[in-house]
Amino acid sequence: MMEVVSEARAHGGTQGVYCHRSVATGTDMTFSVFVPPHREGMRLPVIWYLSGLTCTHANVTDKGEYRRVCAELGLIFVAPDTSPRGENVADDDAWDFGQGAGFYVDATQAPWAPHFSMWSYVADELPALVAANFPVDMDAQGITGHSMGGHGALTLSLRHPGRFRSTSAFAPIVAPSQVPWGEKALGGYLGADRAAWRGHDSVSLIEDGARVPGLLVDQGDADSFLDRELRPHLLAAACRAAGIPLELRMQPGYDHSYLFVSSFMEDHLRWHAARLLAGRSTGEAVAA
Amino acid sequence: MMEVVSEARAHGGTQGVYCHRSVATGTDMTFSVFVPPHREGMRLPVIWYLSGLTCTHANVTDKGEYRRVCAELGLIFVAPDTSPRGENVADDDAWDFGQGAGFYVDATQAPWAPHFSMWSYVADELPALVAANFPVDMDAQGITGHSMGGHGALTLSLRHPGRFRSTSAFAPIVAPSQVPWGEKALGGYLGADRAAWRGHDSVSLIEDGARVPGLLVDQGDADSFLDRELRPHLLAAACRAAGIPLELRMQPGYDHSYLFVSSFMEDHLRWHAARLLAGRSTGEAVAA
Numbered sequence: 001m002m003e004v005v006s007e008a009r010a011h012g013g014t015q016g017v018y019c020h021r022s023v024a025t026g027t028d029m030t031f032s033v034f035v036p037p038h039r040e041g042m043r044l045p046v047i048w049y050l051s052g053l054t055c056t057h058a059n060v061t062d063k064g065e066y067r068r069v070c071a072e073l074g075l076i077f078v079a080p081d082t083s084p085r086g087e088n089v090a091d092d093d094a095w096d097f098g099q100g101a102g103f104y105v106d107a108t109q110a111p112w113a114p115h116f117s118m119w120s121y122v123a124d125e126l127p128a129l130v131a132a133n134f135p136v137d138m139d140a141q142g143i144t145g146h147s148m149g150g151h152g153a154l155t156l157s158l159r160h161p162g163r164f165r166s167t168s169a170f171a172p173i174v175a176p177s178q179v180p181w182g183e184k185a186l187g188g189y190l191g192a193d194r195a196a197w198r199g200h201d202s203v204s205l206i207e208d209g210a211r212v213p214g215l216l217v218d219q220g221d222a223d224s225f226l227d228r229e230l231r232p233h234l235l236a237a238a239c240r241a242a243g244i245p246l247e248l249r250m251q252p253g254y255d256h257s258y259l260f261v262s263s264f265m266e267d268h269l270r271w272h273a274a275r276l277l278a279g280r281s282t283g284e285a286v287a288a
Numbered sequence: 289m290m291e292v293v294s295e296a297r298a299h300g301g302t303q304g305v306y307c308h309r310s311v312a313t314g315t316d317m318t319f320s321v322f323v324p325p326h327r328e329g330m331r332l333p334v335i336w337y338l339s340g341l342t343c344t345h346a347n348v349t350d351k352g353e354y355r356r357v358c359a360e361l362g363l364i365f366v367a368p369d370t371s372p373r374g375e376n377v378a379d380d381d382a383w384d385f386g387q388g389a390g391f392y393v394d395a396t397q398a399p400w401a402p403h404f405s406m407w408s409y410v411a412d413e414l415p416a417l418v419a420a421n422f423p424v425d426m427d428a429q430g431i432t433g434h435s436m437g438g439h440g441a442l443t444l445s446l447r448h449p450g451r452f453r454s455t456s457a458f459a460p461i462v463a464p465s466q467v468p469w470g471e472k473a474l475g476g477y478l479g480a481d482r483a484a485w486r487g488h489d490s491v492s493l494i495e496d497g498a499r500v501p502g503l504l505v506d507q508g509d510a511d512s513f514l515d516r517e518l519r520p521h522l523l524a525a526a527c528r529a530a531g532i533p534l535e536l537r538m539q540p541g542y543d544h545s546y547l548f549v550s551s552f553m554e555d556h557l558r559w560h561a562a563r564l565l566a567g568r569s570t571g572e573a574v575a576a
Contacts, residue, residue, distance in 0.1 A: 009510065009539075010547035065353050067550070222297065251297075258350075259298035266356070 002133055005030065011071040012037040017057065020129060024121040025084035026114065031126065032057040033134055034077040036070050045140035045276040046076040046130070047269065048164075050122065050156075052147030053181070054100045056081050060146070063258035069266045073273040076136050080126055082148065084115040096181055097188055103176070104152030105200050107189035116189060119200075123156055142166035142272035146261050147225070148173055148181070150217075154202040154235075158210035166275035168216035168268045170261045171223055174235035175203040181229045206238040214245040216271045218264045220254025290421055293318065299359040300325040305345065308417060312409040313372035314402060319414065320345040321422055322365040324358050333428035333564035334364040334418070335557065336452075338410065338444075340435030341469070342388045344369050348434070351546035357554045361561040364424050368414055370436065372403040384469055385476055391464070392440030393488050395477035404477060407488075411444055430454035430560035434549050435513070436461055436469070438505075442490040442523075446498035454563035456504035456556045458549045459511055462523035463491040469517045494526040502533040504559045506552045508542025 005017040013036040022029040038044055047070070049060055057079040060066070070077050083102030090111040092098030102118035131138050143164045145153035150172020157167040176182020177197045186197040198204035219232050226232075232248055239246035254260040293305040301324040310317040326332055335358070337348055345367040348354070358365050371390030378399040380386030390406035419426050431452045433441035438460020445455040464470020465485045474485040486492035507520050514520075520536055527534035542548040 008543050008545055008547045009508070009541040009551070011551045015547055062546075063350050065356070067547075068353070068554070220297070253297040255296050257296055259296045259303050259355075262355070263297070263299045 002129060010034070011067040013067065013071050015061065015067065017061070022084070022121055022125060024117040024125045027084040027086050027089060029081055029084070029121065029126075030057055031078060031080045032061040033079075033130065034067055034070055035134060036067075036074050036076065038074060038135065043135050043137035044074050044076050045142065045273070046078060046134075046136040046138070047272055048122070048141065048143040048145075048153070048156075049077060049079045050104065050143070050145030050149030050152035051079060051082050052145070052149050053082070053096050055146075055149075056100075059258060060261070063262060064265055065262035066265050066269060069269040073269060073277070075269060075273060075276070076134060078126070078130055080122055083118060089115045094184075097184055101148065101185065103148060103182075103185040103189060103200070104155065105186070105189050108196070109189060109191050112189050118152075122152065123160070140165060140276040142168075142276050144168040144170070144268055144272070145172065146170040147230075147256065150174075151176060151182075151200075151202065154215070155200055155205060157212050158202060158205040159199065161211065164212075166272040167212050167214075168271060170217075170264065170268070171219050171225070171230055171256055172202070172217060172232075172235075173230060174232055175201055177201045177204060178234065179229045179231060203234050203238045206242045206244065211242065212244060215239065215247065216268060217246065217248045218251055218260075218267070219248065220251045220256065220260045222253050223256040223260070225256055290417060298322070299355040301355065301359050303349065303355065305349070310372070310409055310413060312405040312413045315372040315374050315377060317369055317372070317409065317414075318345055319366060319368045320349040321367075321418065322355055322358055323422060324355075324362050324364065326362060326423065329423075331423050331425035332362050332364050333430065333561070334366060334422075334424040334426070335560055336410070336415075336429065336431040336433075336441070336444075337365060337367045338392065338431070338433030338437030338440035339367060339370050340433070340437050341370070341384050343434075343437075344388075347546060348549070351550060352553055353550035354553050354557060357557040361557060361565070363557060363561060363564070364422060366414070366418055368410055371406060377403045382472075385472055389436065389473065391436060391470075391473040391477060391488070392443065393474070393477050396484070397477060397479050400477050406440075410440065411448070428453060428564040430456075430564050432456040432458070432556055432560070433460065434458040435518075435544065438462075439464060439470075439488075439490065442503070443488055443493060445500050446490060446493040447487065449499065452500075454560040455500050455502075456506075456559060458505075458552065458556070459507050459513070459518055459544055460490070460505060460520075460523075461518060462520055463489055465489045465492060466522065467517045467519060491522050491526045494523075494530045494532065499530065500532060503527065503535065504556060505534065505536045506539055506548075506556070507536065508539050508544065508548045510541050511544040511548070513544055
């Protein structure tokens, strides 16, 4: 059901890469999981990390610098792929659409609908698979992501109230309905009716009443996509109007790369752990 | 003279990639430098990191997880390439010989001699270039490396007494004259006369009288190259006979990958810093 692609010791835990046949996408899907050192039989909080355009699980797995802190705090870290892939899967020549750019939606439009069901994949299928195969405490889930993956993290959290006890993002797309990347992707996958887009637009979701307890967002001010695609002030305005506590940190001099993500990964993981481990001793896990 | 390929903010400092025309190799050479946050006009200790077979500067730059600790300790981190490269440069179909596998020697044999002068490059040319272009304190140099790069770090340090105040290695090749990788490379680059190999074999160098003040070596015990290519007990025996303090740490369950290197990078950087910053306040740099 789930094939081990690789497993290796890292920071006292195990960094694995796994492959399985997905019902949601109708393709093989690859993802990575870091399991920190822990006592046998314990279940650990889990951080879901959704990646950005062009990425696979490998970008954050190689460059995210999350393992040391996950090992210290006792967090499992899961990184899915960003789309279905394969020769028989629809694709586009652009790097911001098609394979590598699933945008965490269930496509309704041809030729994407048969395989591009990343919403169902990350919201339902992968969590069930991970819960069945790794020592995760599904009552202590946090979610984060980068760029398109920040969009995915925010929308998943907004649409599953109570599921994620902590939500953060690195340089997220916050209002895809209002920016070129998003208009292209949501139009292509969901069709021209913009009403269908609102369920996949964080700002629209908040306007329509969705709530989360709080958000941490880091954004580099030297990010070349800042003004055109990311526009975090739109999220700030929506959160202000809705009374959602948003900690938006503009980071001077940082770009959109994994040098930015890795620089602030520790802050995010500690922010998540403070919420996931609230009421427990630090690093304490729950009995399975 | 030196072209900036990329520079980006990371952990409060700057991760750069640079390219220059090398006299030693007669080719363009690419390397990376991380400069931590520091006061203007200060000069900082420098760690040279030599990479292993098949690697470029990019492997450790992406996966080494050194920036956070270098930023904390005030260390500059330099990562050269492992060989000359290019269409007009000799190569071999094997992954452990030719381009990507320069072995940190000056080749004397055809077809390698015209370009494969990595010893001169890392011992002389690159240090001069870095000293001229970055705020390094050349009186506070440490050197480390991985696998073939551990071999390079050990031999460079052994043959430049006093230059490196700290020397360490991750899973190094310690006795290339006695293992397949080394016999192929030293035979190919330096010729069949094994006398010429002794200057590029750490165990032989120690037997012949070379000394360093001390060594830190980490080695995974699940490393698939351990018994055939790495054989750290040969270094241990040579150090014991020579009275060189060697801290050889066998790390249970770790393999040969960057998951291993990154797991112990912090320990190595702190070990270097303790020696490079001895007599200074932590993080204090010297005036330029």
